[in-house]
Amino acid sequence: MESNPLLPLPEGMQIDQIQASENEVSITIIATHPTSCCPLCRHPSSSIHSRYRRTVRDAPCGGRRVHLALCVRKFFCRNPLCERKIFTERLPELVRPWAKMTIRYCQQLTSLGLATCGKGGTRLAARLGMQTSRQTILRRIMDLPDPPLGSILYLGIDDFSFRRGCQFGTILVNLESHRVVDLLPDRKAETSAAWMRQQLDLMVVSRDRGGEYASAATQGAPQALQCADRFHLLKNLGEALEGFLAHHLAAHCKRQTQATLDEQAPVWQSKRTARPSPKLECLQQHRREERLAHYEQVIALRKLGMSQAAIARQVAIGASTVQSWLAAGTFPERKPREQASHLDRYLPYLFQRWEDGCHNIACLFRELVEQGYKGSYESVRDNLVRLLPTGRKNEASSSSKAPALATSRQAVFLFLRRPEKLRVEEQEQLCKLRQIHSEVDRAYDLVQQFAHMLRTRTGEHLDGWLDQVECSGLPELQSFAMGVKKDKDAVRAGLTWWINNGMVEGHVTKLKLIKRQGYGRAGFPLLRKRVLHAL
Ligand SMILES: [Zn+2]
Numbered sequence: 288m289e290s291n292p293l294l295p296l297p298e299g300m301q302i303d304q305i306q307a308s309e310n311e312v313s314i315t316i317i318a319t320h321p322t323s324c325c326p327l328c329r330h331p332s333s334s335i336h337s338r339y340r341r342t343v344r345d346a347p348c349g350g351r352r353v354h355l356a357l358c359v360r361k362f363f364c365r366n367p368l369c370e371r372k373i374f375t376e377r378l379p380e381l382v383r384p385w386a387k388m389t390i391r392y393c394q395q396l397t398s399l400g401l402a403t404c405g406k407g408g409t410r411l412a413a414r415l416g417m418q419t420s421r422q423t424i425l426r427r428i429m430d431l432p433d434p435p436l437g438s439i440l441y442l443g444i445d446d447f448s449f450r451r452g453c454q455f456g457t458i459l460v461n462l463e464s465h466r467v468v469d470l471l472p473d474r475k476a477e478t479s480a481a482w483m484r485q486q487l488d489l490m491v492v493s494r495d496r497g498g499e500y501a502s503a504a505t506q507g508a509p510q511a512l513q514c515a516d517r518f519h520l521l522k523n524l525g526e527a528l529e530g531f532l533a534h535h536l537a538a539h540c541k542r543q544t545q546a547t548l549d550e551q552a553p554v555w556q557s558k559r560t561a562r563p564s565p566k567l568e569c570l571q572q573h574r575r576e577e578r579l580a581h582y583e584q585v586i587a588l589r590k591l592g593m594s595q596a597a598i599a600r601q602v603a604i605g606a607s608t609v610q611s612w613l614a615a616g617t618f619p620e621r622k623p624r625e626q627a628s629h630l631d632r633y634l635p636y637l638f639q640r641w642e643d644g645c646h647n648i649a650c651l652f653r654e655l656v657e658q659g660y661k662g663s664y665e666s667v668r669d670n671l672v673r674l675l676p677t678g679r680k681n682e683a684s685s686s687s688k689a690p691a692l693a694t695s696r697q698a699v700f701l702f703l704r705r706p707e708k709l710r711v712e713e714q715e716q717l718c719k720l721r722q723i724h725s726e727v728d729r730a731y732d733l734v735q736q737f738a739h740m741l742r743t744r745t746g747e748h749l750d751g752w753l754d755q756v757e758c759s760g761l762p763e764l765q766s767f768a769m770g771v772k773k774d775k776d777a778v779r780a781g782l783t784w785w786i787n788n789g790m791v792e793g794h795v796t797k798l799k800l801i802k803r804q805g806y807g808r809a810g811f812p813l814l815r816k817r818v819l820h821a822l
Contacts, residue, residue, distance in 0.1 A: 293348070297380040303358070310416075312348055315356040323362050323376035328369040336361040336373050344388040346395055347416030355389065357382070392417070393427060400424035401822055404805045428816050436468055437461075438488045442511075443791035444500050446474040447798055449811075456811065457500075458798060458818075460791045462493060467794050470815040476503040483507030493786045494777075495519040501774065515774060515781035516788035517741050524737060524767055525699045531730060531763035532702070532720075533695035539723040540692075548642055575621070582618050585609055629662035630655075630670055637671070692719055702734045705742075730761055746782030749775070797821060 291302050299320030306313040322331040338360050345353040357378070364371050375384070382389050388396075396419055399408045405421035412419050441462035446455045457471040457479055471478050480503040483489060489508040494500040496519045504513050581602055588598045595613070599606040612619065630637075633655050640651055652660075652667045660667075693701060693716050701709065701717045709717060721728045733756055740748050749771075756768040771778050781787070801817050802809065809817070 294345075297378060300378070300381070307351070309351075311352045311354065313354045313356060314345075315358065317358045318360060318376060318378075320376075323360070323374075325362070325364040325366065325369060325371055325374050326377055327371040327374070328364065328366045330364060330366040330369065332362040332365055332374075334363040334365060336363050343382050343386065344392055344418070346389070346392045350416040352416055352418055396424055397427040397431065398822070400428045401817060401820055404809075407804070425813065428820070429813065431816055431820050434466075434819055436486075437464075439463075439468060439486050440488055440490045441493070441786060442468075442483075442486070442489055442491070442508075443493045443786075443788050444479065444503075445495055445516075445788055445791045445795060446497075447795045449802075450807075458791060458794055460794050462491075462786060462790060465790060467798075467818050467821070470798075470811070470818055472811045474499055476500070476506065479503035480507030483511075491780075491784075491786055493781075493788050493791070495788065496523055496770070496774065501777065512780055513777040514784055514786050515777040517781050518788060518792070520741065520771075520778065520781060521703060521738070523770065524734065525703055527763045527767035528699045528702055528730070528734060529695050531761065532698040532727070535724050535727050536692060536695055536698065578621075579618055582612055585612055589613060629660060630666055633658065633660055634670075637667075641671070692716065692723075702731055703738055705738075706735070726761060729759055730764060733759060733761070733764055740782055744783050744785075746779040749779050749782060794818075 294302065294314065296302070296316065299318055300316050301319055302314055303317045304315040322333045324331050338358060341357045341359055343355050343357065345355045347353055359376055359378070361373055361375050364374055377384065380390070386393070396408070396412065396417065399412055399415075399417075402408075403411055405425045408424040409419055409421050412424075439461050443460040443462045445458055447458050448455050455474045457474045458467060459469045459471070459479075459482065460466070461468050469482065471482060476499045479500060483492070483503065484507045486508065489511040491514055492500075492504040492508060492511045493514045493516055494504060495516055501513060504511060581604060584602050585598055585604075588601060593601070595609045596606055599609045602609070636658070637651060637655070640654070645651060648668050648671055649664070651671075652664045655667060692698075697716075698720055701713060701720065706714070706717070717731075721731050733752070736748075736752055736755075740746065740752065753768050753772060756764050759765070798814075798818050801821060802814060805813070805817075
């Protein structure tokens with residue numbers, strides 16, 4: 288039988304027989320090469336000692352499992368100097384000695400394992416007509432040799448967490464080839480330094496602002512230039528800014544509340560007796576005239592002897608209104624609505640409590656009930672919302688169209704972003720924010736200068752910027768600048784060079800995905816193999 292184009296075989300191997308069942312194909316293969324080389328001395332030999340049969344699994348065919356029955360031979364080694372007297376012929380392109388599966392089948396399982404995980408890989412393999420176990424897949428991955436490191440000139444280093452916030456490891460990336468070159472089981476300086484000592488070509492180490500990797504690079508690769516990552520620099524600046532802005536926003540909020548309270552106090556006390564607006568007065572007058580006309584019609588119809596129900600139908604008002612008007616004898620004027628409120632006598636108390644800082648309406652309501660208030664909760668809430676246009680009112684009515692001031696976190700974002708990239712309402716917010724205090728305005732200028740330096744890679748202006756911060760009188764920025772000064776060379780390099788750790792962050796994201804594919808159960812050695820060989 289000729290070799291089948293559907294089943295590639297090494298030279299000298301031939302298909303002898305094929306047996307197919309529903310799920311399985313069994314293929315018998317015979318070796319026909321007249322000679323074979325001794326694996327020890329490489330001498331060819333044609334003296335056959337014996338034959339035997341070896342069964343190995345092969346890549347599936349048409350969704351069916353494939354078994355190869357290999358009829359292989361043993362040869363005598365005729366080299367008198369060789370220690371080996373008898374050897375088995377080798378099939379290096381098809382199957383390794385003592386292996387139970389072909390090389391291509393092994394590779395497929397490994398790829399499945401790398402793309403999924405132990406158990407997931409087993410399930411997928413079963414669908415593809417491959418029979419295997421979780422342990423086999425994991426063993427295949429663990430058997431992979433580490434990829435050669437080669438010469439690394441630009442190294443990116445960062446940490447990743449095995450368990451968030453608890454246990455950390457280190458990831459090392461070749462910034463030129465964009466490949467992960469190694470994972471380390473912790474983020475201690477000594478571990479990273481020991482690794483860097485093996486890399487004699489290291490020219491640049493790009494790292495975060497933490498002290499561990501700085502000291503690792505100093506110890507392990509003193510010849511290399513250190514480069515502080517730009518993302519981490521901005522992050523540190525943002526952290527320093529957040530405290531500063533939170534402080535100013537809180538102070539501003541307090542000032543505003545006080546101003547509103549001062550402004551509202553007389554309104555609070557006088558609102559109930561104040562005259563309604565001319566527009567409202569006019570409307571009320573019209574309503575009164577309409578009502579009076581109805582009243583006169585009711586009286587006239589009654590004089591004609593009509594029943595109350597008939598009058599109500601004719602005038603199109605309620606029967607009870609007709610009844611009460613007829614009983615009253617004269618035109619009943621409407622009582623001013625304000626006088627009806629149960630809440631009036633409690634208003635001074637409410638106002639006092641609000642001023643004391645109690646802005647919880649449910650709590651205020653309970654206090655009023657304890658004092659004998661008989662009205663509803665809704666009445667207390669509505670009156671508060673109506674009479675106190677401070678924060679609570681804005682929340683409740685959200686009638687204000689002007690953009691509210693940002694939280695400190697949003698403010699940090701507004702400060703760090705390019706002004707031209709802000710949306711119109713964000714620009715308005717920023718403008719408001721800068722007006723709340725001269726210190727905030729000064730801080731904005733300094734932060735933008737730093738961000739500009741970072742974007743345009745003009746690290747040569749760093750010294751000038753540090754001097755400005757020193758004279759600024761802004762302690763939060765000064766403390767950030769102190770940190771920068773301690774690490775000035777690396778920061779200047781980060782602000783000047785193209786190098787940064789963005790790629791490393793990307794690999795950390797990929798690492799997290801790989802970690803979760805194994806449901807977080809993979810230990811460090813397996814995780815390391817999977818990341819180093821990630822597809
Ligand atoms: Zn030999």
